[in-house]
Amino acid sequence: xxxxxxxxxxxxxxxxxxxxxxxxxxxxxxxxxxxxxxxxxxxxxxxxxxxxxxxxxxxxxxxxxxxxxxxxxxxxxxxxxxxxxxxxxxxxxxxxxxxxxxxxxxxxxxxxxxxxxxxxxxxxxxxxxxxxxxxxxxxxxxxxxxxxxxxxxxxxxxxxxxxxxxxxxxxxxxxxxxxxxxxxxxxxxxxxxxxxxxxxxxxxxxxxxxxxxxxxxxxxxxxx
Amino acid sequence: xxxxxxxxxxxxxxxxxxxxxxxxxxxxxxxxxxxxxxxxxxxxxxxxxxxxxxxxxxxxxxxxxxxxxxxxxxxxxxxxxxxxxxxxxxxxxxxxxxxxxxxxxxxxxxxxxxxxxxxxxxxxxxxxxxxxxxxxxxxxxxxxxxxxxxxxxxxxxxxxxxxxxxxxxxxxxxxxxxxxxxxxxxxxxxxxxxxxxxxxxxxxxxxxxxxxxxxxxxxxxxxxxxxxxxxxxxxxxxxxxxxxxxxxxxxxxxxxxxxxxxxxxxxxxxxxxxxxxxxxxxx
Numbered sequence: 001x002x003x004x005x006x007x008x009x010x011x012x013x014x015x016x017x018x019x020x021x022x023x024x025x026x027x028x029x030x031x032x033x034x035x036x037x038x039x040x041x042x043x044x045x046x047x048x049x050x051x052x053x054x055x056x057x058x059x060x061x062x063x064x065x066x067x068x069x070x071x072x073x074x075x076x077x078x079x080x081x082x083x084x085x086x087x088x089x090x091x092x093x094x095x096x097x098x099x100x101x102x103x104x105x106x107x108x109x110x111x112x113x114x115x116x117x118x119x120x121x122x123x124x125x126x127x128x129x130x131x132x133x134x135x136x137x138x139x140x141x142x143x144x145x146x147x148x149x150x151x152x153x154x155x156x157x158x159x160x161x162x163x164x165x166x167x168x169x170x171x172x173x174x175x176x177x178x179x180x181x182x183x184x185x186x187x188x189x190x191x192x193x194x195x196x197x198x199x200x201x202x203x204x205x206x207x208x209x210x211x212x213x214x215x216x217x218x219x220x221x222x223x224x
Numbered sequence: 225x226x227x228x229x230x231x232x233x234x235x236x237x238x239x240x241x242x243x244x245x246x247x248x249x250x251x252x253x254x255x256x257x258x259x260x261x262x263x264x265x266x267x268x269x270x271x272x273x274x275x276x277x278x279x280x281x282x283x284x285x286x287x288x289x290x291x292x293x294x295x296x297x298x299x300x301x302x303x304x305x306x307x308x309x310x311x312x313x314x315x316x317x318x319x320x321x322x323x324x325x326x327x328x329x330x331x332x333x334x335x336x337x338x339x340x341x342x343x344x345x346x347x348x349x350x351x352x353x354x355x356x357x358x359x360x361x362x363x364x365x366x367x368x369x370x371x372x373x374x375x376x377x378x379x380x381x382x383x384x385x386x387x388x389x390x391x392x393x394x395x396x397x398x399x400x401x402x403x404x405x406x407x408x409x410x411x412x413x414x415x416x417x418x419x420x421x422x423x424x425x426x427x428x429x430x431x432x433x434x435x436x437x438x439x440x441x442x443x444x445x446x447x448x449x450x451x452x453x454x455x456x457x458x459x460x461x462x463x464x465x466x467x468x469x470x471x472x473x474x475x476x477x478x479x480x481x482x483x484x485x486x487x488x489x490x491x492x493x494x495x496x497x498x499x500x501x502x503x504x505x506x507x
Binding site for chain 1: 228229230231233237241244245248249252262263266268332333336337338339340341342344345348349350352353427431432433434435437438445449453459460463466467470471473474475478505506507
């Protein structure tokens with residue numbers, strides 16, 4: 001463990017995971033909001049909105065995240081001049097958040113849409129029968145019930161998002177994967193220790209998250 | 225059941241829906257117009273940027289070799305990941321705990337570690353251990369195998385566990401041993417029942433070959449976007465064309481998965497996919 005006796009190397013590890021957590025946090029919030037909105041569009045009575053939702057999902061679910069992130073940096077920033085922060089790292093961070101959120105929103109949308117399908121049709125029919133509009137039916141009756149079924153899939157999306165945050169390293173942010181690469185290149189004799197520490201942090205973060213979401217999902221599951 | 229969320233539109237709802245269609249249609253058109261203008265202001269519609277894609281050389285020198293790099297890594301990865309998945313699923317189900325527990329630990333580990341971290345370890349770290357270079361191709365393929373193989377192992381395992389107990393009981397009753405029951409009775413049925421899940425995971429694998437770009441493996445993004453745009457200075461155009469290629473390939477495969485799903489349901493296969501999560505999570 002000599003590598004991590006050096007405070008500089010410890011700092012590299014900490015900043016790496018700090019970026020991962022910040023990327024995950026911001027992207028999780030934004031992609032959840034956008035994803036719910038997209039899911040609402042996909043089940044709405046207005047065809048234009050359904051097409052837009054379906055188009056978003058098809059485009060971003062089938063494009064590799066690496067390309068999306070690449071496009072955010074070289075397209076939005078370098079070519080179109082979208083400058084989000086004066087600080088170089090902060091700018092890269094926000095470009096990464098845009099890429100991750102756009103991509104993840106497509107998966108959130110599909111998870112929520114399949115959750116909506118688990119709500120018995122009688123619920124929506126009853127809601128319509130008492131005169132609720134589409135938005136009221138969705139917001140007051142269907143979505144709250146779909147929420148229970150959606151916990152486990154959204155948990156998987158969150159775990160995938162955390163792992164995907166490493167891809168923002170492509171555009172130069174010193175997140176965990178890049179930090180590991182730097183450490184490996186400087187300490188060729190302790191490769192295994194370095195990998196196990198970095199991988200271990202991910203395992204320690206994500207395996208409990210997985211169990212937590214499974215537990216939550218079982219607790220919230222509706223008996224039908 | 226999207227259609228039950230709103231009533232069949234009457235005259236007023238039809239008027240309202242058409243009004244909303246117009247409003248949102250205009251808003252969307254505005255959004256696309258704005259995008260078009262942004263591109264235009266940056267000079268991105270200049271014919272010189274798009275013309276290379278009409279040129280056979282562009283395809284022969286960059287895009288097709290890149291596509292080959294992507295597809296060959298994906299194909300090897302798919303074969304190895306399927307093998308890995310079946311072996312580890314069976315190992316994890318083993319009654320011998322000294323096989324089952326390590327297999328489970330490896331699966332959980334590979335699923336929790338980001339693929340990029342694994343690829344970096346294989347590409348930058350492993351050479352120090354084996355005292356020789358690791359090719360980008362094998363770093364990508366082995367990374368893809370370990371990660372997607374672990375996910376497939378879990379899919380196979382839940383497939384095997386969802387089969388009716390009568391299947392293995394009947395097989396034991398006619399005198400098959402454990403290995404034969406697995407190989408001849410359980411794995412084929414589980415594989416068939418989980419086929420849609422397996423195919424969506426293979427789409428994920430194909431998409432993940434893009435990570436090869438980061439370690440300079442000559443795949444579709446590396447050659448088709450990075451190197452190509454270094455020659456023609458058209459990053460945006462190249463990224464859009466390559467994205468379109470990915471979208472066509474992946475949605476074809478996804479379409480195949482959905483078609484199989486419907487077909488399996490129609491032929492009365494035990495619908496396992498209804499019981500386990502089938503929606504990909506985006507990794």
